[in-house]
Amino acid sequence: MAVKTQNPKAWLFVLPVVVLVAFNALIPLMTVVNYSVQETFGDNVFFWEGVKWYEEVLHSERFHAALLRQLMFTSIILSIEVPLGVAIALAMPKKGFGVSVCLVFMALPLLIPWNVVGAMWNIFALPDIGLLGRMINGMGIDYNFTQQPLAAWFTTILMDVWHWTSLVVLLAYAGLRSIPDAYFQAAKIDGATPWAVFRFIQLPKMKRVLTIAILLRFMDSFMIYTEPFVLTGGGPGNTTTFLSIDLVKIALGQFDLGPAAAMSLIYFLIVLLLCWVFYTLMMRHEAQ
Amino acid sequence: MRRFTWLVPTLYILFLMLPIYWLLNMSFKTTNEILGVFTLWPQEFTLENYAKIFTDPTWYNGYLNSLTYVVMNTVISVTAALPAAYAFSRYRFLGDKHLFFWLLTNRMAPPAVFALPFFQLYSAVNLFDTHIAVALAHCLFNIPLAVWILEGFMSGVPKELDETAYVDGYSFWRFFLKIFIPTIAAGIGVAAFFCFMFSWVELLLAKTLTSVAAKPIAATMTRTASTAGYELGLLAAAGALTIIPGAFVIYFVRNYIAKGFALGRV
Numbered sequence: 223m224a225v226k227t228q229n230p231k232a233w234l235f236v237l238p239v240v241v242l243v244a245f246n247a248l249i250p251l252m253t254v255v256n257y258s259v260q261e262t263f264g265d266n267v268f269f270w271e272g273v274k275w276y277e278e279v280l281h282s283e284r285f286h287a288a289l290l291r292q293l294m295f296t297s298i299i300l301s302i303e304v305p306l307g308v309a310i311a312l313a314m315p316k317k318g319f320g321v322s323v324c325l326v327f328m329a330l331p332l333l334i335p336w337n338v339v340g341a342m343w344n345i346f347a348l349p350d351i352g353l354l355g356r357m358i359n360g361m362g363i364d365y366n367f368t369q370q371p372l373a374a375w376f377t378t379i380l381m382d383v384w385h386w387t388s389l390v391v392l393l394a395y396a397g398l399r400s401i402p403d404a405y406f407q408a409a410k411i412d413g414a415t416p417w418a419v420f421r422f423i424q425l426p427k428m429k430r431v432l433t434i435a436i437l438l439r440f441m442d443s444f445m446i447y448t449e450p451f452v453l454t455g456g457g458p459g460n461t462t463t464f465l466s467i468d469l470v471k472i473a474l475g476q477f478d479l480g481p482a483a484a485m486s487l488i489y490f491l492i493v494l495l496l497c498w499v500f501y502t503l504m505m506r507h508e509a510q
Numbered sequence: 511m512r513r514f515t516w517l518v519p520t521l522y523i524l525f526l527m528l529p530i531y532w533l534l535n536m537s538f539k540t541t542n543e544i545l546g547v548f549t550l551w552p553q554e555f556t557l558e559n560y561a562k563i564f565t566d567p568t569w570y571n572g573y574l575n576s577l578t579y580v581v582m583n584t585v586i587s588v589t590a591a592l593p594a595a596y597a598f599s600r601y602r603f604l605g606d607k608h609l610f611f612w613l614l615t616n617r618m619a620p621p622a623v624f625a626l627p628f629f630q631l632y633s634a635v636n637l638f639d640t641h642i643a644v645a646l647a648h649c650l651f652n653i654p655l656a657v658w659i660l661e662g663f664m665s666g667v668p669k670e671l672d673e674t675a676y677v678d679g680y681s682f683w684r685f686f687l688k689i690f691i692p693t694i695a696a697g698i699g700v701a702a703f704f705c706f707m708f709s710w711v712e713l714l715l716a717k718t719l720t721s722v723a724a725k726p727i728a729a730t731m732t733r734t735a736s737t738a739g740y741e742l743g744l745l746a747a748a749g750a751l752t753i754i755p756g757a758f759v760i761y762f763v764r765n766y767i768a769k770g771f772a773l774g775r776v
Contacts, residue, residue, distance in 0.1 A: 226602045235597035236609065238590040239653055246650040247616045250627030313518035320516075325764050326757075327523045330530070333756025335711045335728040338749040345536055345742060346529040351544060353532045384526065391522075445620035448713050466622035470714075473626055486623040493618050501611065 257483035275484035285485060287460070288468040289492075295464060296443045299382045303439060306383070307390025308428070312420070314395055328388040340452025343381040347453075367454065371461035374454050378462055381449060386439060393435040397428035433504045437497065444493050465489055530753065536746035544742050559747035569748065572727030575641065576710065577755065579724065582645035584705040587652040588660075588698060595660035596686070600669070610661075613654040621714045624650070629718050643719045644726070648712060652705045659704060663697025699766030706759055727752060 258275055260268040279285050314324050331339070349355035349366045354377075358365040367377040401423060409419050447466035450456065456463035456471070463471070469489065473482035536544060537559055538552040547553070563569040597603070598610055628647055629638070637643040671693065675685040691698070717729040731748050 226600060228603070229597075229601040230603055232597035232601035232603040232606070235593040235601075239594040239613070239657060240609070242586070242590055242646070242649045243613060243616055243653050246624075246628075246647060247619070249631050250624045253627035253630060254623065310518055310522050313515040315516070315519075320519075322764050324519050324523070326760050327526060328519075329760045330753065330757060331526055333707050333710060333753070333760060334749075335713060335752050337713050337728050337731065338752050341731065341745060341749055342529050342533045345746065346532045351548065351742075353528065353550075356548060384529065387522075388526070441618050445622070447620075447622055466620055469620075469622045470625065473622075479626075482626075486620075490619055490623055493620065494615055497615070497618050498611075501614070 254483045254486050257479045258487055259480075261480055271480060275480045276488070279481060279485045279488055284468070285488075288463055288465050291461075291463065292444060292465045295379070295382075295446070296440060298379055299386070299443050300436065300439055302379070302383055303387045303390050304432070304436060307387050307435070308394045308432070310387070310391045311394035311398055312424070314391070316399075325392070328391055330388075331385050332388055334385075336448035337452045339381065339385055340449040343377065343384075343449075344453050347377050369458055371458055374458060374462050378450050378453060381453060382443065382446070385449065386442070389438065390432075390435045393431040394428055397431035398424060401427045429507065430504075433500070433507070437500050437504070440500065441493065441497060444496075530750075533746050533750050536742060537750045539743055541741060541743050556743075559743045560751075562744060563748055563751065569727075569730060572725060572730035573751065575720070575724050576716075576726040576728070579641040579644040579648070579716070579726070580706055580709045582641060583648045583652060583709040584702050586645060587649055587656045587705045588702050590649075591653055591656035591660055591701065592691070592698075593686075595657045595664055596690070598657065598661045599664035600672070610657075613657055617651050617654040617658075619650070621651075621712070625714055625718045628715060632719055638719065639721045639723045641724045644716050644724060645709075647715045647719055648709045652708055655704055655708065656701045659701045660694070660697055663694045663700070667693055696766050699763050703759060703763045703766070707756070710756060 259271055259273070261271045261274075315321055334342070344352075346352045347354045347367055349359055355365060355367075364370075365373050367373040405423050406419065409423060414422075445466055446464055447470065450462050450464060451467055451470075454462045456467045469482060469485055472478050472485065535550070535552060538555055538557070539549075540554055540556050540558070543549065543552065543554055598606065632638050632643045632647070637646075667690070671689070672685065675689055676682075680689070713726065713728045716726045720726065720729065727748065731745060
């Protein structure tokens with residue numbers, strides 16, 4: 223890429239985007255900041271509370287538990303979806319009719335509204351009328367995701383793998399397609415093993431798209447709300463209550479605006495911090 | 511070993527299709543059959559569930575509402591993102607890197623955080639329960655994504671293309687519309703696909719910002735599920751119908767995606 227030219231007028235090009243995003247981002251964000259430092263008893267009367275809500279949230283066991291569940295869920299789905307997605311992308315056909323068929327079918331789960339995904343998995347996994355529930359119980363395993371925490375986790379994770387692995391597949395496949403054939407021919411002449419081809423040609427070429435895939439999957443799984451909410455309602459008990467579900471329960475269920483706002487900001491900062499780490503690593507890699 | 515690689519994608523696609531098959535299976539059954547007997551195929555095949563959706567305006571309007579705001583959002587997001595992405599890919603200007611990262615942070619904001627303030631903001635500007643409100647709200651995460659994707663595609667186009675056009679006497683906008691946009695058509699296809707996708711599947715904000723007039727289909731489904739009891743067949747039929755627009759879009763952009771993926775960063 224050639225050197226970019228200095229052009230202050232470029233601001234005019236980005237202005238529409240800045241206005242649209244700022245309207246949607248800054249005003250709501252300021253509202254949240256405002257709530258997070260005040261107490262209200264209704265009637266739009268507010269009292270200054272300082273950092274009280276922040277302290278409360280940071281010391282609340284409920285928040286710690288939800289955060290822990292969230293971190294566990296995100297690491298589990300990342301460690302399943304990324305290797306699985308890469309493996310499937312490697313096995314996909316490289317040209318011909320098969321490519322279109324694979325792309326169309328694999329992209330399908332990505333375009334189903336999230337609550338439909340939840341509802342679909344609900345009726346798919348119900349122990350009495352669902353195919354999956356029947357199959358697992360038929361194998362002699364007692365399975366009921368509405369009552370057993372372990373089964374609820376298993377179903378939620380399986381649903382997420384079903385829903386999002388395709389994103390990793392599509393991105394990894396895109397990375398693979400950008401490798402010129404000459405590389406593979408050279409590897410063949412050198413007598414490279416399939417593992418060596420993967421390790422020294424395919425993996426480095428996929429690094430960039432995989433970073434994007436991991437970043438997107440990390441962000442989206444950290445914000446997951448609708449699918450587990452429809453599937454399990456956060457239950458049984460609190461076992462699948464992830465951060466967003468907990469937040470909506472506090473904000474819209476109990477209408478505790480102060481604590482909910484403080485929690486929102488802490489939650490947002492955690493996502494932001496982790497993404498900043500990813501982003502910096504990605505940019506550093508790109509600079510090399 | 512090599513001969514069996516086709517098994518991997520085939521098994522994966524089978525796994526993807528199982529819940530969808532089950533949903534379709536349910537949608538053609540009567541409620542009695544769903545709750546009464548366990549069958550892999552509808553015994554009393556019925557189209558009643560679908561008939562109800564296509565004749566009841568509260569149902570089919572849900573689809574129209576969803577499609578309306580999704581299309582609005584895709585058009586707004588891509589149109590606004592095009593010049594911005596060009597600026598990011600071609601020019602250096604004050605605060606460009608910070609601006610780019612700030613845009614991306616909005617893709618990272620959990621919608622649950624903004625649900626309540628969004629409701630208040632759009633009520634305050636009198637846009638509550640309109641299609642444009644949802645379309646604008648979805649810009650929060652779709653514009654950053656569109657800028658990100660388009661910037662990747664544009665950076666792949668050599669700068670010499672711009673310079674040659676200026677030497678040939680093209681004005682900026684003529685070059686941009688006549689030469690540059692056709693060059694990155696695949697990128698626009700991919701960006702539009704992702705905007706459509708994330709706007710179509712999002713429910714939390716869409717549900718918060720609407721009550722009757724612009725209610726999305728996904729929200730209609732949750733309401734019916736809770737008030738009308740256990741009408742699983744109807745729910746399944748409504749769910750099955752939400753898959754169709756996505757399938758259409760994928761079918762039309764599949765070549766763009768294959769080509770676009772190979773070209774750009776996404």
